[in-house]
Amino acid sequence: GQQLNQSPQSMFIQEGEDVSMNCTSSSIFNTWLWYKQEPGEGPVLLIALYKAGELTSNGRLTAQFGITRKDSFLNISASIPSDVGIYFCAGEAPSGTYKYIFGTGTRLKVLA
Amino acid sequence: SAVISQKPSRDICQRGTSLTIQCQVDSQVTMMFWYRQQPGQSLTLIATANQGSEATYESGFVIDKFPISRPNLTFSTLTVSNMSPEDSSIYLCSVEDLTGRLYEQYFGPGTRLTVT
Numbered sequence: 001g002q003q004l005n006q007s008p009q010s011m012f013i014q015e016g017e018d019v020s021m022n023c024t025s026s027s028i029f030n031t032w033l034w035y036k037q038e039p040g041e042g043p044v045l046l047i048a049l050y051k052a053g054e055l056t057s058n059g060r061l062t063a064q065f066g067i068t069r070k071d072s073f074l075n076i077s078a079s080i081p082s083d084v085g086i087y088f089c090a091g092e093a094p095s096g097t098y099k100y101i102f103g104t105g106t107r108l109k110v111l112a
Numbered sequence: 113s114a115v116i117s118q119k120p121s122r123d124i125c126q127r128g129t130s131l132t133i134q135c136q137v138d139s140q141v142t143m144m145f146w147y148r149q150q151p152g153q154s155l156t157l158i159a160t161a162n163q164g165s166e167a168t169y170e171s172g173f174v175i176d177k178f179p180i181s182r183p184n185l186t187f188s189t190l191t192v193s194n195m196s197p198e199d200s201s202i203y204l205c206s207v208e209d210l211t212g213r214l215y216e217q218y219f220g221p222g223t224r225l226t227v228t
Contacts, residue, residue: 031215042116042204042219043155050215088154092215098143098208100217102155 004091004103012109019076021106023089031092032072033100034063038085046087047074079110114139114207116220124226125195132191133223135205140185143208145217146178150201161188161205195227 006023013019023032031050035043047058049065049072056063064073072089089103115138125131135144144161159180160168167180182188192199202222208215 033215033217035219040222040224042206042222045216045218048216090155090217098215098217099145099157099160101157105154 004089004101006087006089006103006106008106009104010107010109012111013079015079015081015110015112017079019079019083019108020073021075021087021108022071022073023091023103024071025091026070027091027093028069029091029093030069030095032063032065033090034061034072034074035088035090036085037088037105043088076108079108081110081112084108084110114141114209114218116205116207116218118203118205118220118223120223121221122224122226124228127196127227129195130191130193131195131225132189133203133205133225135188135190135220137186137207139209141207141209142185143217144182144188145206145208146180146188146190147204147206147219148201149204149222155204158190158203161190192225195225197227200225200227 004025034046037043047056047063052069054065060077062075086105086107088105090100093101117136119134146158147155149155157170158173161180161182163182179191202224204222206217206219208217
């Protein structure tokens with residue numbers, strides 16, 4: 001079945017640093033979503049991407065829909081301690097079903 | 113976005129028993145889904161809860177184990193039946209409102225289930 005691989009699996013960074021993570025698949029997706037999950041809570045939607053090449057920002061977060069439609073990227077600029085959590089990508093599969101496959105997650109820790 | 117609540121927020125259950133989890137949305141939504149998140153893992157879709165008809169289950173999940181109801185456009189339940197320790201997970205409901213922002217899916221806070 002389809003899988004979404006996220007890298008890195010985990011990151012330890014200093015406060016103020018920029019962060020980059022990505023999500024790759026062997027299959028094409030038409031929609032990508034990025035979520036953040038904190039302990040004891042459900043995932044919170046950060047950014048939605050709908051077109052290949054699309055670049056969308058939400059505050060310090062910027063996400064891109066890869067040109068090949070098989071990958072997506074999330075960047076966080078000037079990280080702060082509250083950025084700590086697990087970041088998940090999700091791709092709609094199959095297309096048009098409104099159902100999503102979730103990536104393996106990137107665990108982010110920010111050192112003050 | 114819709115406000116989604118789940119009950120219970122957590123529970124500890126005995127092997128062999130069943131637990132029903134409720135998901136309530138503060139507005140009518142088109143699509144409702146149930147996910148499982150095993151400890152330290154990603155999210156896996158269990159089923160789509162269809163209003164007024166049987167749920168649509170993903171591969172590896174069956175109605176006898178995870179019966180789902182959706183009596184209206186704001187409410188759904190997931191039952192975890194005949195539980196075993198392997199069912200210990202976080203169970204999450206999510207919604208999409210196709211009349212609003214298409215393809216955006218929002219999650220409830222989750223129900224943390226421990227089976228002993």
